Amino acid sequence: MASLRQIKTKISSVKGTSRIMSAMKLISAVKLKRAQDLLMAYRPYSDAYQDTTMNVAKRCDQKWHPLLRKSEEPKKLHLVFITSDRGLCGSFNSSLIRKLETYLVTDTESFEEVAFSFLGRRGRDHFGKEGLRVTSSYIGITERNYSEISEKVSTELTNEFVKGDSDEVILVYNYFKSALTQEITYEKILPIESGSEGEDEILVDYLYEPTRKGILNDLLPKYAQVRVQRAIQESMTSEHAARMTAMENATSNANDVIKNLTLLYNKTRQAMITTELMDIVNGTEALSKGDE
Numbered sequence: 001m002a003s004l005r006q007i008k009t010k011i012s013s014v015k016g017t018s019r020i021m022s023a024m025k026l027i028s029a030v031k032l033k034r035a036q037d038l039l040m041a042y043r044p045y046s047d048a049y050q051d052t053t054m055n056v057a058k059r060c061d062q063k064w065h066p067l068l069r070k071s072e073e074p075k076k077l078h079l080v081f082i083t084s085d086r087g088l089c090g091s092f093n094s095s096l097i098r099k100l101e102t103y104l105v106t107d108t109e110s111f112e113e114v115a116f117s118f119l120g121r122r123g124r125d126h127f128g129k130e131g132l133r134v135t136s137s138y139i140g141i142t143e144r145n146y147s148e149i150s151e152k153v154s155t156e157l158t159n160e161f162v163k164g165d166s167d168e169v170i171l172v173y174n175y176f177k178s179a180l181t182q183e184i185t186y187e188k189i190l191p192i193e194s195g196s197e198g199e200d201e202i203l204v205d206y207l208y209e210p211t212r213k214g215i216l217n218d219l220l221p222k223y224a225q226v227r228v229q230r231a232i233q234e235s236m237t238s239e240h241a242a243r244m245t246a247m248e249n250a251t252s253n254a255n256d257v258i259k260n261l262t263l264l265y266n267k268t269r270q271a272m273i274t275t276e277l278m279d280i281v282n283g284t285e286a287l288s289k290g291d292e
Contacts, residue, residue, distance in 0.1 A: 004272070007265045011258060018254035024088070025247035032179065032240035035143065039176060039233045046230040053223040057192050059205050060216065066162045067220045070191045074167035077111040078135070078157065080228070081127070082173035082235040083120035085139050090249075092174065092182065092242035093122040099184050100127075100172055115166065117153060119232065135160070141232060150229035158224050161190045169224075173231045174238035180245060182238035189227045192220060 062068045081100060083093045100123075108114050118124035118137045128134065136156055138149050160166050169190035174182040208215045 011261045014254050014257050018251055021247045021250040025244055028240050028244035032244055035237040035240050039237045042233055046226050049226045065216045065220055067192050071167040075112040076167045078115045078166040078169045080117045080171045081123045082231055083123035084239045085121040089239055089243035090246035092239055097126050146232045150232055151225055154225035154228045158221050171231045173235045176234050176237040179241045189224055
């Protein structure tokens with residue numbers, strides 16, 4: 001049986017851990033609120049931009065812009081994998097990694113080449129050991145620099161696609177649904193899809209100012225940046241939510257451990273007191289028998 005000092009030391013250690021977890025939960029809650037506000041403000045813009053781009057793409061021939069090029073048999077796939085830099089966020093990274101490992105086995109058989117761009121340390125460290133083809137890697141993505149990084153990443157992706165070094169570009173990230181739910185998402189951003197056309201839909205073309213080519217040159221490359229930036233924001237918000245939930249669970253578990261250790265401490269102390277009383281009683285009886 002552990003001594004009272006050992007149990008007391010464990011209780012003190014777990015209490016310290018609980019305070020740290022509780023503080024991290026509060027920090028993550030503040031960061032989640034800020035990231036969620038940014039995401040909710042950006043979602044309407046990104047959705048409207050996506051709808052506009054797809055509507056324009058419906059009315060354009062693939063030959064009019066290289067980002068509309070669709071290969072009949074795509075052979076070169078580029079995956080942009082977005083994870084976090086740090087841990088302590090539950091299954092946020094591990095679920096993404098497992099899903100992507102399954103995806104590489106089941107859904108990439110038709111491709112001859114698969115290239116990767118990693119946004120986040122966890123994904124890079126895991127898949128970097130497997131000898132995969134990595135074209136770029138970014139860490140240290142925060143609310144201050146995600147816009148610049150998304151512009152760099154989208155520029156690299158569009159240039160690669162235009163050169164013919166990739167036939168499809170897919171973003172893999174966690175989509176933020178709520179503080180308790182994040183959904184793993186695969187989003188193809190290149191080539192730019194025109195969406196589903198209804199059988200009876202009559203396409204009325206737009207009036208382009210100054211020119212159709214000028215509009216396409218501005219609209220289509222910007223689309224890739226908007227989608228990459230949206231994915232980064234979704235991932236950052238999901239990370240803060242996952243970390244807040246993980247720290248809340250850790251704090252709750254620590255409190256349960258403290259209760260159990262406190263109960264053990266009291267039981268051990270009571271047993272020691274009982275033993276000491278029994279020794280005193282036995283000693284007293286021995287002395288009284290000796291006097292007789």
